[in-house]
Amino acid sequence: MLISKRNKFIFVHIDKNGGTSIRNSLNKYHDRKGIFLLSNKIDKIFRVKIFNRNFLLGRYILNFLNKFLKIENNFLSYHHRLKLLNKNQMKKYFKFCVIRNPIDRFYSLYYHNLSHKHSSGFIFAKKGISKFLNEFVIKKKIYSQADYITDNGKILVDDLILFDRLDKDYKRVTKKIIKKKISLIHLNKKKINNKQKLNHKDLQKLKRYFREDFKIYKLLMNKKNVI
Numbered sequence: 001m002l003i004s005k006r007n008k009f010i011f012v013h014i015d016k017n018g019g020t021s022i023r024n025s026l027n028k029y030h031d032r033k034g035i036f037l038l039s040n041k042i043d044k045i046f047r048v049k050i051f052n053r054n055f056l057l058g059r060y061i062l063n064f065l066n067k068f069l070k071i072e073n074n075f076l077s078y079h080h081r082l083k084l085l086n087k088n089q090m091k092k093y094f095k096f097c098v099i100r101n102p103i104d105r106f107y108s109l110y111y112h113n114l115s116h117k118h119s120s121g122f123i124f125a126k127k128g129i130s131k132f133l134n135e136f137v138i139k140k141k142i143y144s145q146a147d148y149i150t151d152n153g154k155i156l157v158d159d160l161i162l163f164d165r166l167d168k169d170y171k172r173v174t175k176k177i178i179k180k181k182i183s184l185i186h187l188n189k190k191k192i193n194n195k196q197k198l199n200h201k202d203l204q205k206l207k208r209y210f211r212e213d214f215k216i217y218k219l220l221m222n223k224k225n226v227i
Helices: 019-029 033-045 057-066 102-115 129-138 145-149 163-177 200-209 211-221
Strands: 002-004 009-012 048-050 053-055 094-099 159-162
Touching: 002 019, 009 019, 019 163, 033 057, 094 145, 094 163, 094 211, 102 129, 102 200, 102 211, 129 200, 145 211, 159 163, 159 211, 200 211
Parallel strands: 009 094, 094 159
Antiparallel strands: 002 009, 048 053
């Protein structure tokens, strides 16, 4: 999550949705970098592994402390859920994120974990795409896009950028938050050859698991009001 106190906006960084490119583009408006870096250092150091499962003790402590702090002083993680922030203070900020086709996001998540040995899903990804879906994404309850931006079904952001219209929508949003249109430089784009595909049964499981994401995505694709 990226927050700008000066420009009063919050970017909700959903993993595998082009967030790195947007973070890089808006980096100079991120005026809480010191707190953010400290937060992620604590997050990485204070972790305990029990029965092959990681417990993020540092993150639990930081989220507790955040309840007593102003939003601009919150200890935020890269991929922070919006509902963890103070609801009243949040009203003062313009909040936005990127929404992606859930199937494309899943494939991107799979190949990212497969190519990074230190990622939490690597041991599952190397077993194959079906194992990754069933044993990692579904069993370990990996966050959906809706998990990042909703609370009890209510969407908390003020605007949504559609991944399929990333450049156009990003210019529209930057016009709102910093009064000028910014062209996006795309980072972390990788071309994958011989891409694995989910079988029909697993594809149906994925659609059920990410059903809320599909609802939001389809409405955006049809240019209907989501918020």
